Amino acid sequence: MKQYIAKRVGYAFISLIILSLIIFLLVRLTGDPTVLLVEPGASQADLDAMRKQFGLDQSLWVQYGHFVASLVRGDLGHSFYYRTPVLELYLSRLPSSLLLAGAAMVFSLVIGIPTGIVAAVRVNRWWDSAGKIFALLGLSLPSFWVGLLLILFFSVYLGWLPSSGSGTALHLLMPAFALGWYFAAAHMRLTRSSMLDVLGSEYVKLARLKGLPEALVISKHAFKNALIPVLTLAGINLVIMVNVAVVVETVFAWPGIGRLLYEGIAFRDFPVVQATVILNGAMVVIVSLLVDILYAVIDPRIRLAR
Amino acid sequence: MRLARSFVALAIASALLAGVTALPAAGAEGQATWAVHISLAPTWFDPAETAGIITPFMVLYALHDALVKPMPGKPMTPSLAESWTQSKDGLVYEFVLRKNVRFHNGDVMTAEDVKFSFERYRGASATLLKSKVAKVEVVDPLRVRFTLKQAWPDFMAFYATPATGAAWIVPKKYVERVGDEGFKKAPVGAGPYKFVSFKPGVELTLEAFEQYWRKPPSVKTLVLRTIGDESTRLAALKRGEVDVAYSITGPLAEEVKRGQGLKLVPTYFTFTTWLVFPDQWDPKSPWHDRRVRQAANLAIDRAGINAAVYLGLSKLSFSFIPQGMDYFWAPPPSPFDPKRAKQLLTEAGYPNGFESGDLSGDTIYGVAIGEPVANYLQQVGIRLRLRPMERAAFFKEYGEKKLRGVIFSGSGAPGNAPTRLEQYAVTGGRYSYGAYPDIDGLYTEQVNEMNPRVRQQILTKIQQLVHEKAMFGPVIEPAFLNGVGPRLEVHGLGLIANHAYSAPYEDLRLTRP
Numbered sequence: 028m029k030q031y032i033a034k035r036v037g038y039a040f041i042s043l044i045i046l047s048l049i050i051f052l053l054v055r056l057t058g059d060p061t062v063l064l065v066e067p068g069a070s071q072a073d074l075d076a077m078r079k080q081f082g083l084d085q086s087l088w089v090q091y092g093h094f095v096a097s098l099v100r101g102d103l104g105h106s107f108y109y110r111t112p113v114l115e116l117y118l119s120r121l122p123s124s125l126l127l128a129g130a131a132m133v134f135s136l137v138i139g140i141p142t143g144i145v146a147a148v149r150v151n152r153w154w155d156s157a158g159k160i161f162a163l164l165g166l167s168l169p170s171f172w173v174g175l176l177l178i179l180f181f182s183v184y185l186g187w188l189p190s191s192g193s194g195t196a197l198h199l200l201m202p203a204f205a206l207g208w209y210f211a212a213a214h215m216r217l218t219r220s221s222m223l224d225v226l227g228s229e230y231v232k233l234a235r236l237k238g239l240p241e242a243l244v245i246s247k248h249a250f251k252n253a254l255i256p257v258l259t260l261a262g263i264n265l266v267i268m269v270n271v272a273v274v275v276e277t278v279f280a281w282p283g284i285g286r287l288l289y290e291g292i293a294f295r296d297f298p299v300v301q302a303t304v305i306l307n308g309a310m311v312v313i314v315s316l317l318v319d320i321l322y323a324v325i326d327p328r329i330r331l332a333r
Numbered sequence: 334m335r336l337a338r339s340f341v342a343l344a345i346a347s348a349l350l351a352g353v354t355a356l357p358a359a360g361a362e363g364q365a366t367w368a369v370h371i372s373l374a375p376t377w378f379d380p381a382e383t384a385g386i387i388t389p390f391m392v393l394y395a396l397h398d399a400l401v402k403p404m405p406g407k408p409m410t411p412s413l414a415e416s417w418t419q420s421k422d423g424l425v426y427e428f429v430l431r432k433n434v435r436f437h438n439g440d441v442m443t444a445e446d447v448k449f450s451f452e453r454y455r456g457a458s459a460t461l462l463k464s465k466v467a468k469v470e471v472v473d474p475l476r477v478r479f480t481l482k483q484a485w486p487d488f489m490a491f492y493a494t495p496a497t498g499a500a501w502i503v504p505k506k507y508v509e510r511v512g513d514e515g516f517k518k519a520p521v522g523a524g525p526y527k528f529v530s531f532k533p534g535v536e537l538t539l540e541a542f543e544q545y546w547r548k549p550p551s552v553k554t555l556v557l558r559t560i561g562d563e564s565t566r567l568a569a570l571k572r573g574e575v576d577v578a579y580s581i582t583g584p585l586a587e588e589v590k591r592g593q594g595l596k597l598v599p600t601y602f603t604f605t606t607w608l609v610f611p612d613q614w615d616p617k618s619p620w621h622d623r624r625v626r627q628a629a630n631l632a633i634d635r636a637g638i639n640a641a642v643y644l645g646l647s648k649l650s651f652s653f654i655p656q657g658m659d660y661f662w663a664p665p666p667s668p669f670d671p672k673r674a675k676q677l678l679t680e681a682g683y684p685n686g687f688e689s690g691d692l693s694g695d696t697i698y699g700v701a702i703g704e705p706v707a708n709y710l711q712q713v714g715i716r717l718r719l720r721p722m723e724r725a726a727f728f729k730e731y732g733e734k735k736l737r738g739v740i741f742s743g744s745g746a747p748g749n750a751p752t753r754l755e756q757y758a759v760t761g762g763r764y765s766y767g768a769y770p771d772i773d774g775l776y777t778e779q780v781n782e783m784n785p786r787v788r789q790q791i792l793t794k795i796q797q798l799v800h801e802k803a804m805f806g807p808v809i810e811p812a813f814l815n816g817v818g819p820r821l822e823v824h825g826l827g828l829i830a831n832h833a834y835s836a837p838y839e840d841l842r843l844t845r846p
Binding site: 058060063070071072074077109179183186189190193278290295 | 372374375376382384385386455457458459460461514517532533534535536558559560561562564565568569571572574723724725726728729732746755756763
């Protein structure tokens, strides 16, 4: 088991090193950030001074060396745009992102699981069709469009909810819905298919043959077993939500990591993009690592097979 | 069926709950709130880091004050300086400071702070400005003297306008105590508002500084809130969550015009857009013929573009130098005359027009204005393929002189006519694809000319030559459109010439304090 864990940790570490190299090179392919930080028409001397200040006048490998050395020290660099330490910026935005992801996850589970169960239990009937439409819309409607419609309806027409920003529970409702709908649809589909698998299994048939009430068969025998893959997916989705909230956070002016990443990309703020991608990547890698380890703990065949 | 009923009941309950707990839409008492289109950065709190863009002045006008700065009706208004003098030889500038001006922490402003602020300035044009200044001397606590290495007619144009932030004064003792990073976290200035709190990229809160020398501000609290999405800014304005929403364009601007109690207010800064003909120096190119360039100028319906994109609120432009810049010369307007344009093309040997490759531009103005421009040129036979490029990539290729065909250019860089000419129209300019010897000669002549009248004459001559040669194809000076809500009686937009944002903040007034 120890060997297995060490191997997985090694893979995770290598993944992060490769990620850091890729993102370091990719952001530099996107163009010169200094031209976005001054007005077009600024003098060459100003641009040169800014490049020097940001260390962009040095060769790529020298820059990468500095970057890695700083990373080892836990220093993710200074933002070109904000001119403050990136780690400080990231940590100031992280709680908002986690809050939004958490709320969106609660929403997606509260909606996705019951509708998935109902769709499976009432398969090929009205509820199933409604569930399929819900899932189709959730998976296909772009979140920025959903977000704008929500603002238009609930803020502008009804005046019930604040249009943007953060600070109260009411601020959270629309962004959580806009972000969570896609995942609710995904959870609904997985719950439905998982429930259908379980409902067709031998032990469920046996439970029915024994004359147990249908509600008990569904809630005790089928639902519990069907829930395992859904919760596994939900765990990974929670991290993904933090990473993909870029559009929702921008539309609702939600002060999270997604918006920080968007701004970083818009201004070619290399340190911000690098740090956000690496830290978000680390989050995904760590969660995947924990899932791998947990699976290995639960199922010895996994660690023996690898 | 029971399940369906439960869902309906839940939906109704949620709706009622939301109704009961709905937020009040109106802004807080004594507070004015702005929806800002761009992320607020702490670097804007420190005048030493002003990056040659107008945006930081949105914050500088609140937190800080300058010796001399643009104010309503006057581009160079004595502020922290009561007056200044210039020696006859143009080498010495002496500023007399206002007495008993206090920073937000209670320190009294002195000449030491002025010297310190200049010396620590490292923002736009810092190298140029400092290379011209031989020394800065504190004559007495209320008098500071700048001695130049040689006469430089643009000293005040760089020192006392948004071209730099060098004249914006910070408290020496405080900065030395807290350091540069500490200063950005808790800035102290001599402006009408003092710092309260800041969430980077999210929200800045400022409170009125009652001891501000000019007058105590009327609005107690200012909040600048970043809302990146234009539709969301409009929604916030309509709901009364904000009092001013910056940068509202196109159909959304129409919506503001229609909105009850809302106003659409354009502002202007030194921003203009124009076509560059980089192949005009290539004898094989159709653009080498002046008549072709003149035809392009006549083919563009500037008023039509203005009406369609900016609701008619932008300024038509016939020069690549903005109308608000010093030494600007107004060329005669080019009428929209496609018939004459076609005639000129025929005279130049292109009766059926010609293929001109790409019209390269950025994805913002290069599309919004560039696309109709390409269509108008197409109508007279100048066939171009619109090539919108990501902003950084566009300016990189533009600066490296890699673009051909026609370039859709724009600049909002502060300065004056000579600084704009230097970058785009003379040899060695960052964006100059070529030059003409007569223009180059006159440009060199004006550089050290201390007599403003003579300098004006030379610069007028240069601009006349640029016009006669049809060197560029000016299009429009885009308006910066903003939505204003009913709570602000004086919103400050457009009070200061060439300033895009609300200012001076101490002049703002709420309809109901």
